[in-house]
Each structure stands twice: as structure tokens, then as C-alpha cells.
Amino acid sequence: MSLLKVRQRLSGQVKRPGTMVHTLSEAFPETVTDAAALGFVLTRLPRTTAPILWVQDRLSRKETGRPYLVGIGMNRPIIMVDLSNATDVLWAMEDGLRCRALGAVIGEIWGAPSSLNFTATKRLALRSEAANVPCWLIRRAASPDLSAARERWRVASLPAAPHPHDAQAPGLPRWSLELFRSRRSKTGQWMATHDQATDRLDLTPSVRDRALEPHDGTAGERATG
Amino acid sequence: MERQGNAPPDDIPIVLAHEGHHGPVIYAANRTARLNGINPGSRVVDIRAVCPELQVEYADPAGDRAALERLALWARRWCPWTVRDKDDGLILDTTGSAHLLGGEAAMLVEMETQLSLLGLSAQLAVAPTWGAAWALARFGPVRSVCGTDEVGGKLGPLPVTGLRLDSETVLLLRRLGLKTIGAVMEVPRLSLTRRFVKAGLASNPLLRLDQALGKLAEPVASVEAKPRFQMQSRLAEPVFDPTPHLPELCEKLCNALKQAGQGCRRLRLTVYRTDGDVSHVDVATSATTRDPNHLHGLFRDKIERINPGFGFDLISLEAGSVEEMQEQQNRLDGGSDDDLHLTRLVDRLSAKFGPRAVTRPVLRESHIPERAEGRIAALAAPAETGAITPHERPLRLFDHPEEIRVLYAVPEGPPAQFIWRRQTHRVTRYSGPERIAPEWWKDRPGTRLRDYFKVEDQTGQRIWLYREGLHEDGRGGDPRWFVHGCFA
Numbered sequence: 001m002s003l004l005k006v007r008q009r010l011s012g013q014v015k016r017p018g019t020m021v022h023t024l025s026e027a028f029p030e031t032v033t034d035a036a037a038l039g040f041v042l043t044r045l046p047r048t049t050a051p052i053l054w055v056q057d058r059l060s061r062k063e064t065g066r067p068y069l070v071g072i073g074m075n076r077p078i079i080m081v082d083l084s085n086a087t088d089v090l091w092a093m094e095d096g097l098r099c100r101a102l103g104a105v106i107g108e109i110w111g112a113p114s115s116l117n118f119t120a121t122k123r124l125a126l127r128s129e130a131a132n133v134p135c136w137l138i139r140r141a142a143s144p145d146l147s148a149a150r151e152r153w154r155v156a157s158l159p160a161a162p163h164p165h166d167a168q169a170p171g172l173p174r175w176s177l178e179l180f181r182s183r184r185s186k187t188g189q190w191m192a193t194h195d196q197a198t199d200r201l202d203l204t205p206s207v208r209d210r211a212l213e214p215h216d217g218t219a220g221e222r223a224t225g
Numbered sequence: 226m227e228r229q230g231n232a233p234p235d236d237i238p239i240v241l242a243h244e245g246h247h248g249p250v251i252y253a254a255n256r257t258a259r260l261n262g263i264n265p266g267s268r269v270v271d272i273r274a275v276c277p278e279l280q281v282e283y284a285d286p287a288g289d290r291a292a293l294e295r296l297a298l299w300a301r302r303w304c305p306w307t308v309r310d311k312d313d314g315l316i317l318d319t320t321g322s323a324h325l326l327g328g329e330a331a332m333l334v335e336m337e338t339q340l341s342l343l344g345l346s347a348q349l350a351v352a353p354t355w356g357a358a359w360a361l362a363r364f365g366p367v368r369s370v371c372g373t374d375e376v377g378g379k380l381g382p383l384p385v386t387g388l389r390l391d392s393e394t395v396l397l398l399r400r401l402g403l404k405t406i407g408a409v410m411e412v413p414r415l416s417l418t419r420r421f422v423k424a425g426l427a428s429n430p431l432l433r434l435d436q437a438l439g440k441l442a443e444p445v446a447s448v449e450a451k452p453r454f455q456m457q458s459r460l461a462e463p464v465f466d467p468t469p470h471l472p473e474l475c476e477k478l479c480n481a482l483k484q485a486g487q488g489c490r491r492l493r494l495t496v497y498r499t500d501g502d503v504s505h506v507d508v509a510t511s512a513t514t515r516d517p518n519h520l521h522g523l524f525r526d527k528i529e530r531i532n533p534g535f536g537f538d539l540i541s542l543e544a545g546s547v548e549e550m551q552e553q554q555n556r557l558d559g560g561s562d563d564d565l566h567l568t569r570l571v572d573r574l575s576a577k578f579g580p581r582a583v584t585r586p587v588l589r590e591s592h593i594p595e596r597a598e599g600r601i602a603a604l605a606a607p608a609e610t611g612a613i614t615p616h617e618r619p620l621r622l623f624d625h626p627e628e629i630r631v632l633y634a635v636p637e638g639p640p641a642q643f644i645w646r647r648q649t650h651r652v653t654r655y656s657g658p659e660r661i662a663p664e665w666w667k668d669r670p671g672t673r674l675r676d677y678f679k680v681e682d683q684t685g686q687r688i689w690l691y692r693e694g695l696h697e698d699g700r701g702g703d704p705r706w707f708v709h710g711c712f713a
Contacts, residue, residue, distance in 0.1 A: 033646075034686055035620045039713025042620075051567065064621055068710060069586045069598050071618035079603045081574055082582050092574055099570040157685040157713075159653070169656035170681040173713050194713065 022046070022134035024125035026149040030156030032140045033064055036175045037155040039194060041106065041136045042072065043201050050103030051077040053096040058084045059110035060140060073196065076103060086113035090120050097127040097135060108138045112145065122148035144180070154178040161193055177203075238276055241284035242269050252284040286312060296345075298450045303336065306447040314362070316355055318445040323351075333368045352376065355445070356437030360387030360406070376438055381407030385430070388437065394428040409434060454481050454489065454544040463499045463536025468528055474542040475517040488513030488550030492520055496531055497539040504532045508576050511604045512568040513550045519569055523576040571603045588612070592661050594622060594709065616659055617679065619689045619710030626707035629690070636696055639678040643690070645708050650682035658692075673700050679712060687712035 025044075029037035045052070054067060061082060069078065081092050086109045093107045105128070109116055121137075125148045128135040137149065144152060155177055160170035177190045190203040233239055238258035242249040249269040258279070263272050269281055290312060297307045297315055303326065306318035319332065326332040329351045340347045350361035352371040357380055361369045364383045371379045380387070383406050385398045403409050409417075409430055417431040426432050435441035456477045458470045471494070482488060490513055495505040508523040574583045584600040587607040591597045592614070601607060631640035639655040657678035673694030681687050689710040694700055 031684070031686065033688075033711055035711040035713050036686075038620050053570075061624070065623040065710060066621065067586075068594075068619055068622035069588060070594070070614065071620045071622070071710070071712075073618075077585055079571065080584050080586060080600075081578065082584075083578060088578065092578070095573055096570060099566045101567045102570075157687065159685040160681060160687065163656070166656065168654055170654045170679065170687055173687065174685070175713075196713075 021129055022132050023150040024121065024128045024135045024137065024148070025151040025153065026121075026137045026139060026144070026147060027153045027155055028139055028142065028144055030154065034155075034157050035064075036157040036173070037138055037153075038067070039173065040153070040155050040175060040177065040192070041138065042074075043194060043199070044136075045104045045134060048103050049076045050101060051079055053079050053081065053093075053099075053102050053105045055081045055083060055089045055092045055096070055105070055107045057086055057089045057109055058082075060108040060138075063110065064108075064140065085115075086110075087115040090115060090124070093135065094123060094127055097124065097131050097133055100131050100133065102133050105133060105135045106138065107136070108140070109142075110140055112139075112142045118146045118148055124148075125150060149181075150183045151179065152181040154180055158191060233280070237278065237280055238263060239280045239282065240269070240272070242281050243284045243286070249281070249283075252286075294448075297448070301450070302339075303332065306445045308445050308447055310355075310359070314359065316358070316445055318447075319351070329370045330368070333370070337368070352379075354437055354439045355443045356389060356433060357439075359389055360437065363387065373439075377410065380437060381405065381410065385409060388430055388433040389427070390430060390433060391427045394424070394430065398430060406434070406437075451547065452485065454478060454485075454487070454547060455541055456481070456543075457539060457541045460538045460540070463538045465533040465536050466528070467494065467496060467531065467537075467540050470540055471524060471528075471542075472517070472521055474540065475521045478542055478544055479515045479517040479520065482515040482544060482547070482550075486549060486551075487544075487547045488515045489544035489547050490514075491545035492523070493543045493545060494524065494528075494531070495541045495543070496533065496537040497541070498534040498537045500534050502534060504534075504537075506531055509546075509580070510568070510572045511575070511602075512565075512572075513548045514572075515550065519572070523572060526577050568604060575603070591664065593664060594618070594661075596664075598622075617656075617712070619687075619712045622710040623708065626691070626709045629706050629708055631706045639680055639690070640706065643706065645688075650680075650686075650688070652680045653683055655680040661691075671700050673698065673704070677709070 027037040027041055029035075056066065066080070067078070072078075083089050083092060089107050089109055093105050096102055096105045124135055124137070144154075155175055158174040158176050160174055161172040163169040163171035173194050175192045175194065177192050179185070179187045179189075181187065188205070190205055193202045193204075194200070195202075235255075236257055238261050239255045240251045240258050240263060241253040243252045244250070245268065247268065251263065251265050251267055251269060251272065253265055254263050258276075261276055263276065263279070269279075273279055290309070293309045293312070293315065297309045300307045300315055300317055304317050304319045304322040308316050310316045319329070323329045323332050326335055333349045333351060336349055337347055348362045348367075350358050350365055350369045350371070352358035352361050352369075353373045353376060357371060357376050360380055360383050361371060364387045365379065369379070385403060385406060385408075386395055387406060388409070390398075398404075398409065403412065414431070421429045421431055432441060436443050456474045458474055460470075478492075489510075491507065491509050493505055493507050495503060497503055506524065506527045508520075508527060510520075510523070514520065571583060580602070583603045585603045585605070585607075586598050587601055588610060589597055589599045590612075597614070627645065629643045629645045631644075632642040634641040639652055639657065642649060642651050644650075655678050658676035659678075661675045661677060663672040663674060675691040675693055676695075677689060677691045679687060679689055688708055689712065690706060691709055692704045692706050694704040696704065
């Protein structure tokens with residue numbers, strides 16, 4: 001067997017679907033206070049007990065609050081880094097991606113600072129792939145401009161699924177997910193229902209339906225997503 | 226021996242007090258106070274009635290002990306064997322070193338001079354044994370020197386308190402009519418042995434007497450001074466940037482640490498400027514280390530904070546918080562050492578952004594949402610583990626709840642509509658209320674209870690609101706509404 005063939009086989013083994021290489025992804029929430037993007041990011045992290053490095057800039061913390069451990073309900077340690085500007089956030093994320101002991105690196109950046117350019121995202125993506133640590137950028141109040149992120153998601157909240165016992169109350173959360181750029185898979189739109197108790201994310205492809213009636217969804221009426 | 230910054234006048238009675246069972250009790254007294262009949266052990270309140278001009282300070286025994294430990298090391302200038310003796314003495318084994326200072330009497334004068342320059346008053350004595358020196362320094366003549374063969378004669382007239390016995394034994398000996406050490410020496414040895422056969426060392430006059438007379442050995446176990454790990458680099462002419470010298474200094478320091486089997490958790494870089502000023506930078510690590518590359522990297526962004534002035538010609542690098550450190554083997558299978566990398570990452574982040582920026586949230590035992598989460602240092606182990614409540618909690622929580630204006634449907638229920646950040650949200654569905662009462666053992670009186678609602682607005686966003694207080698609960702006006710978090 002020639003060396004080339006061996007190498008081809010080995011590279012074929014590495015690209016098995018089971019051994020996915022982690023990379024840089026971006027999530028754009030529809031509105032700044034919407035926590036759906038955060039919930040979606042948390043469902044996509046690998047199920048290990050390795051610590052998470054979570055870096056926030058000052059505006060993200062002031063405008064959208066901090067991650068609440070009781071609500072997240074994870075038993076893995078989170079290392080929070082509170083910084084003032086996007087340059088520091090990118091530095092800390094890049095430094096964190098040198099450490100293979102981390103389970104994930106999550107960064108939150110507000111707006112479109114000049115330091116977050118194509119080069120910065122490319123560095124993050126390369127480091128993330130080299131260390132095989134998933135890296136997520138949550139970008140609020142930003143438009144999806146040029147970026148080297150391998151996957152870019154747009155996430156928004158949808159009216160929740162009906163509550164099984166209480167018609168008045170919102171049930172399991174529903175999100176609209178849009179993968180608008182991806183290197184590995186086909187882009188597309190889905191509607192997701194997330195069950196935190198069982199940590200299950202059900203995807204249904206979005207079907208075009210007519211616009212909601214103006215009085216639909218008020219208290220007392222049954223609201224379906 | 227007491228350290229005094231500016232010594233108070235001798236004619237004022239001054240006592241040190243510590244807390245007793247029934248108020249402050251006198252711990253130590255100066256000479257004037259002792260002449261006035263004030264003895265340690267009596268209550269400050271009683272003595273104040275007798276002696277109104279009494280000055281009382283609080284005693285700091287732990288601080289005194291630490292100061293005495295340092296003084297024991299300082300006294301190594303006279304002899305290599307020094308040790309702290311209980312809370313109020315130093316023992317120096319000057320065997321073979323007295324002649325270097327011109328004999329024993331001259332040595333005592335020299336010691337007293339040097340100690341008085343430090344602002345300390347001292348009672349000194351030279352004797353062949355620890356016990357004899359202890360007794361002579363406290364109860365003997367000033368700067369007494371006692372030869373090997375005259376121990377018995379010199380100790381004879383001293384009171385039995387000089388035998389380092391506990392107070393009950395001293396009282397017992399006094400009641401038996403044995404007031405001086407000489408009287409105890411005259412008692413037949415067999416009778417003393419029979420009487421104190423079961424007594425320990427501190428209450429056994431015979432053993433103490435043997436120690437004082439040199440019949441029982443009592444060596445001076447000298448404590449070892451911790452070595453200082455400091456590297457210096459002297460420069461031929463003043464420079465402004467210490468960066469090129471830093472790798473070599475780190476390398477040398479780490480080699481010294483490695484040879485001693487130690488690691489450090491702090492580093493201080495000091496530059497001595499030509500204008501006589503000193504400027505320094507500190508870095509700290511979260512685990513003991515002696516890796517030169519890692520330590521050098523921690524200084525990377527901090528060097529700029531050094532003020533070089535007109536240049537400096539001496540750089541010193543000193544290791545602090547030195548601890549023992551074992552050499553650890555890396556994993557044999559070639560994998561990386563995960564814990565090591567994580568501590569290094571936290572070190573780098575804390576060195577660049579400050580230790581307060583890098584934290585770890587942990588659960589705490591509390592029903593109040595903002596108190597259910599605490600923050601500890603990034604690599605510390607959580608002290609207490611709170612349980613996750615069965616109630617639904619949001620993913621994001623605001624540091625400061627944001628007040629909103631609401632439109633009620635019913636006074637006790639959720640709002641029908643609210644304005645948050647100048648935007649109108651219409652409530653389509655809600656769950657709640659979940660009532661959380663204030664923690665009366667922590668909160669101020671008058672703190673209002675909170676009713677939490679999870680509401681969903683017309684766009685599908687799920688928000689955590691609360692109403693602070695009830696209508697006419699007697700704790701302020703109308704209840705106010707706040708947004709406290711966002712659900713996924």
C-alpha cells in the first residue's frame with residue numbers, strides 16, 4: 001500500500017462524523033435581551049465536565065445581565081472573566097483556546113468593534129480547531145459582516161409550546177434557528193423546541209404558513225407556535 | 226520584652242489587658258504599675274478604682290510571638306543557635322562565640338546596646354544551662370554572668386518561681402515553706418522524687434532543678450531561617466527597560482528554587498533608580514511554580530507600569546510565598562497535563578486583567594435569586610454547595626433589577642402590559658406568582674417581599690418580572706415592578 005493511500009485512509013478516519021472537530025461558531029440574537037441564543041449555545045456544547053471559560057465585555061454585562069448558574073443548571077465549573085472592551089475579550093478567548101483542558105470558550109461581544117475583524121475571527125477559528133475546543137461568539141447589536149466563523153446562526157425566541165397543565169402559562173421554549181452560513185453542512189431554517197429537563201432539542205423544518213392573526217396569542221387563547 | 230514605638234514615660238502605670246471571663250484582665254504591667262501593686266491576673270475594673278491614672282492597652286500575643294520569632298533570627302549575629310523561649314524570652318547558645326565579642330560580660334553590654342537601639346529593653350544573663358539563665362535573667366542581678374561551677378551558689382537565693390514551674394506547684398512549695406531554690410536543693414532527693422513521682426515536667430521541681438543544674442540535658446533546638454530567593458542584576462550604566470534582563474533573572478531564580486526543592490507563588494521585580502527611588506511590580510500565580518517561561522510571561526504586560534525615572538542600574542527579582550514543591554512527572558502517554566495548563570491560563574488572565582476579573586460562580590444556600598449565586602476565586606474549591614431549586618430560573622440575571630412601568634389587569638396578578646427600556650411589551654401568557662419572602666436574618670427591617678412572574682410577550686420573549694411588595698402592606702407606597710432576568 002503506498003504512503004499516499006495510507007494517508008488518505010487516515011484522513012478519512014479523522015473525518016468520521018463521530019469525531020467532529022470543534023471550531024468557531026457565531027450566534028446572533030434577534031434582540032439584545034433575548035436569551036434564546038444563549039440557551040441554544042448551551043445545548044450545542046459537548047457533554048463533558050471540563051470547565052467553561054466565559055468572557056464578557058462590559059456592555060454585554062450591563063445590558064443583558066450575567067449568566068445565572070441556577071438557571072443554567074450545569075454541574076461543570078464556569079470560569080467567568082469580566083472585561084471592559086472587545087480587544088481584551090478577544091485576547092482572553094485566544095489565550096483560553098491554547099488550553100486543551102477547557103470544555104468550551106464562550107465570548108460575548110457587543111456591537112461591531114473595529115478589533116473584531118476578519119483576522120481576529122480567523123485566528124480564533126484556527127486556534128479552536130488546533131486545540132479542538134469549541135468556541136462560540138455571541139454577538140449582540142451587530143450585523144453579520146465579514147467573519148471567518150465556520151458556522152453562523154441567527155437565533156430568536158418564538159412563542160413557547162403549550163404548557164401541558166396550564167393553558168395560561170408558557171411551556172417548553174421554542175426558538176427559530178437560522179444557519180445562514182456554514183462550511184460543513186447545508187444552511188437552513190428550523191424551529192426548535194428545547195426541553196431542559198431531558199436536555200433534548202427537537203428540530204422541525206420551518207414551513208411557510210400564513211401570518212399570525214393580529215389577535216392571536218392573547219391571554220386566554222390557545223397559542224401555538 | 227515589649228516593642229515600643231515611642232516609649233511612654235516611665236512614671237505612668239501602663240498595663241496590657243486581654244479579655245477574661247468577666248471583662249478585661251491584666252496580661253502584663255510595666256515597672257511603675259508593678260510598684261503600685263498591680264499584678265497580672267487582676268481585673269482592669271478593680272485596678273481602675275485603685276489607680277485612676279492607669280493606662281490600658283490591648284495585648285497582641287500572636288503579634289508579639291511573631292515579632293519574637295523575627296528577633297530570634299536577628300540575634301543570629303551573635304551566635305548561630307537561637308530559639309524563642311515561650312512568649313517572653315530568647316535563648317542564645319553562645320558556647321564558643323562569646324570570646325569573639327570580647328568575653329561574656331562585654332557581650333552582654335553589646336547585646337543590651339543593640340537591643341536598646343531597636344527600642345527594646347532587655348534583661349540579660351549568661352549561665353551554663355537554659356534553666357539557670359532563665360532564672361538569673363528574671364530574678365538575678367543585672368547582667369549576671371554565671372560560671373559552670375557556681376550555678377548552685379547563684380541560684381540558691383532566688384525564689385522558687387525561678388524554676389519555671391506552674392503556679393499550683395509554686396503555691397504548694399510556698400505552703401511547704403520552701404521559698405527559695407536553695408531551700409528546695411536542701412530537701413533530700415528521695416523525698417522530692419517520692420512526692421512528685423507522677424508530676425509532669427512543668428510541675429516537677431526535681432526535674433526542673435536538674436535541668437537548671439545541668440544534670441538533665443536541655444539542648445537548644447535552633448529553628449532554621451527560611452532562605453530568601455533573590456536574584457540581582459547590576460548594570461554598568463542606567464537603563465530604562467528591564468525586559469532584556471528578565472529571562473536571565475527568571476532562569477537563575479528558578480534554578481535556585483529547583484535546587485532547594487521549592488516553588489513560589491509570588492514574584493516581585495524591583496528596580497533601584499539612579500535618583501535613589503525604588504519602583505516595583507508584583508505578580509502572583511494560583512499554584513506553586515518554578516517554570517521560568519511561565520513566570521517571565523506573567524510580567525509581559527506589567528513591565529510598562531514600572532516608572533524608570535532617569536534610569537536604573539540595579540534590578541532584583543525576589544520570590545515570595547515560597548512553598549515546598551515536588552517535581553511532577555508528565556503523563557507517560559504524551560498527553561498534556563490538564564490541571565497544569567488550566568492553572569497557567571488562570572495565572573495569565575489574572576496577571577493581565579487583575580484577580581477580581583477572573584472568578585468562578587458557585588451556588589449558595591438562599592432563596593433570594595441574587596444571593597443564590599456567589600463568586601469565588603477561579604481555582605478555589607467551593608466551600609458550600611447550594612442545591613438547585615426545583616423552580617424554573619432564568620438563564621440571564623441582571624446585576625441590578627430594572628424598574629418598569631406596568632398596566633394592571635388585576636392588582637394581585639401579572640401586568641397586562643409593561644414598558645421596559647422604552648418599549649411596550651404585551652403579556653400574552655404568564656406563570657406565577659412565586660412568592661419569595663425576604664430573609665429576615667439578613668435583610669433590613671421593612672424589606673418587601675417579591676412576587677415573581679414568568680411572562681411571555683407578543684414576540685415570544687420570556688422575561689422574569691417581580692412585584693416588590695403588596696398593596697397596603699405598610700412598607701412603603703404602591704408596589705414597584707422590576708425585570709430581573711431573561712429565560713431562553
